[in-house]
Amino acid sequence: MDNKRVLQLKMTVLVVLFLGAILLLYLLWMPENAELNISRIFDFGRAPVQTMDHRGLLVPDSVNISRGDGSFTLQVRECEKSMELALSILKEYYSYGFLQLEEISREQYLQALDGFRSAELDFGFSLPFGFIAELGGFEESGAAAELLISRICFSSAARDSVILVDGQSPGFWRLVFSGPIDCMARFSALELEDEPALAWRADSMLGLGNDELLPLAMSSNAIGFEIRPEAYGDEYLAQDMAEDIFGDTFDFVRRISDSFGNVTYMYGYGEKSFYAGIDGYFEYTSSAAGSEATGFSEDLQRALAFIEACGGLKKTGESTGLRLCGYSESGGRVKDRTFLFTQSFGGRPVAVTEGAGLKVSLSGGSITGFTRRLYRWMTGxxxxxxxxxxxxxxxxxxxxxxxxxxxxxxxxxxxxxxxxxxxxxxxxxxxxxxxxxxxxxxxxxxxxxxxxxxxxxxxxxxxxxxxxxxxx
Amino acid sequence: MDWSKATNILIALFVAVDLALGGLYFSQQYSLAQAEAEAARATQSYLEERGASVRCSMPEGKKRMAVLFVSIVKDSEPLEESRFDGYRVVLSGSPGYRAEGISYGDAKAGTLSASGALQKFVALHAEDDILTNLRIDDIELVYWLDRQDLQGAEGQDTARPAWRLRTSQGEFFVEAF
CATH class of the missing domain: 3.10.450 (Nuclear Transport Factor 2; Chain: A,)
Known part of the structure; x- marks a missing residue:
C-alpha cells in the first residue's frame, strides 16, 4: 500500500472518530426527552413578516379644531400629520421648560376649547402621557408621566399651556411651560387633502346634557368591498402560530379538531390553549401570569413582539397598518394590562365582530391572552x-x-x-x-x-x- | 510537516476521547438502570407492606414515542378497542365513541418505564385506600385519550402514551410522558 492510500485511510478513520465523539457528546448531554428537529433550526417556508413601527401605532381617532364660536371641524383622516405636529409642539414646549401641572375643572376645559381657537387630539381611549412623551422624544418623568389621558388640547386661550384630558375618569389637567407657542397657527398651516366635517356639541344638536362632539354633516366616497380572512389560502398560518406559541413542546401538545375544522391546541390540562377557527379567528390563553413590575412601554413592546412572533403581519397590500385603539390597566406595582389594536383602511379603523382585530393581555409582564381576527385585501x-x-x-x-x-x-x-x-x-x-x-x-x-x-x-x-x- | 505523524497523534487522541466519552456514557446508563431497579424494588416492597401484589410480568426498558392523532367516531355497538401499529388506542370519558389512530406526531420523546409508571401510580395514591390489598393483573403501554371535557363530540384529537394498570380495583392510567 502506498503512502497516499495509507494517509487517505487514516483521514477516514479520523473523520469516523471525530463523528463518534460528536455522537457520544450528544448522547451524554442531550436531555432525555429532547429530539433533534431540523425544521425548527432552519425555518423554511415562512412568509416574511412586517416589523411594526412603534411610533405609527398611535393615531388620534379625530382631531377637533375649534373656531372659537362653538363650532368645530372634525378631521378623521390624515390624523397622522396632526399627531406629528402635536408631538413636535410638545417637544418644543418641554425644551422651553416645564413649570407646573395643575388640575382644572371641566368648565375651564370646555371654555378653553369652545370659546377660543383650539385643537384637540382625541385618541378615543386613555393611555399614559409618559408614552406620548416617549414617542415625542421629550422627557417627562414627573407626575404627568403617570396620568392616563385620552385627549391633548392646544388652545389660544393659554399659549403657554397644554390641556390633558382623561375622558374616561374623567379628569382635566393643565401643563404650564415657560414659553408660549402659537399652536393654532401651526395647525392651520397643516396641508390636508381631506375636507374636514363640521361638528357641534351633542347638547346643541340634540338638546340634551351631553357635551361630546358629533359630526353635523359629512360626505364620503367609502364603499363596501369584499375582503378575506388573513388565513384564507394560507393553510399553514394556524400551525405556524401554534408552533411559535408552544415552541419545543408543540409536537406533544393536544390537538383537537371539531367536525368543522376548527382546531384547539392545548398544553397540559389547559394551562395554555390556542384556538384556530376556520373563519380566521385565533385565540390564545395562558394561566401563567408573571410577577414582574413592568411599565407601559415594556409591556407594549412585549405585546408587539408576541404579535410578530405569533403570525406576524403579512405584507399584503394596504391591510397591514395597525393602530393602538384601546388600553386598560389594573393592579398595583405588578400590573395587568390589555392592549387593543385595529387594522385601518383609508385612515379609518376597521372594526371586526369582536371589536378590535387584535387584543393582547399581559399579567406581570407575561402574555396571558391574545385574540386575533385580521383581514387582507390587495386594493381597497x-x-x-x-x-x-x-x-x-x-x-x-x-x-x-x-x-x-x-x-x-x-x-x-x-x-x-x-x-x-x-x-x-x-x-x-x-x-x-x-x-x-x-x-x-x-x-x-x-x-x-x-x-x-x-x-x-x-x-x-x-x-x-x-x-x-x-x-x- | 509530517502529515502521517500528525494524523497518528490525532487518531490516538480521538480514540482516547471516544473511549472516555463511551465509558462515561455507559456508566451513566448503568447508574440510571441501577437506580431504577432500586426504586422498582422499593415500590414492590412498599406495595407488599400495604398488602398489594403485582401478578404480572413488568415490561422492561423505555421507549421513545410520539403522540398519536386519532379520529373520534361513533361506536353504536361495543367493539374491541382499536389498535394502531400494535398499540391499543383507549378512549375514556366518552361512552358510545371510539378512537381510531390516524398518524403519529412528528417528534418522539422518552417514556416512563413500566416500573417508573408503577412508582408514579403509588406516589399518586399513597394516601388512598386503593393500594390496600390491591392486585395488579396487567401493565400495558397503550395510547390513551381522556375526553371527559368533550363528551359526545366527533372530530379529531390527540392520544398520548400511557401505562394502563388493570387491577382488582379497576383500570388506572398513568401518563407515560
Missing amino acids: LYGDVLPCAEASNVIASNSNHIYNILNNNTLAAASSEAFEFAAGETVSMLPGYFADSMDQLNPCWILRTKDGTAFYFDLYNGRPLGFCRSQL
Missing part, C-alpha cells in the same frame, strides 16, 4: 362622494336598539326615553369600517357609549350592522 375601493346619514338621525332612528342592548332589555322603551338615554350615553360617533361575518368591509358610523360598547351603523342609511361590548 372607493366610489362617488355621497352624503352620509346624519349622526343625529342615526342616533334617533336607532335609539331603541341602543337602549335595548345597553340595558340587556328586549322590551321596547318609550321613544323619548330611549332617545334621551342613547343620546346621553353617546361618547363619540366617527366614520370607520366594519368587517362583517360575510367577509364584507362596510363603511360605517362607529358610535361609542360610556360603558365602552361600540355600535356599527351603515354610513349612508344608518341601519345597524352590529355591535360589540367593551373588550377591556
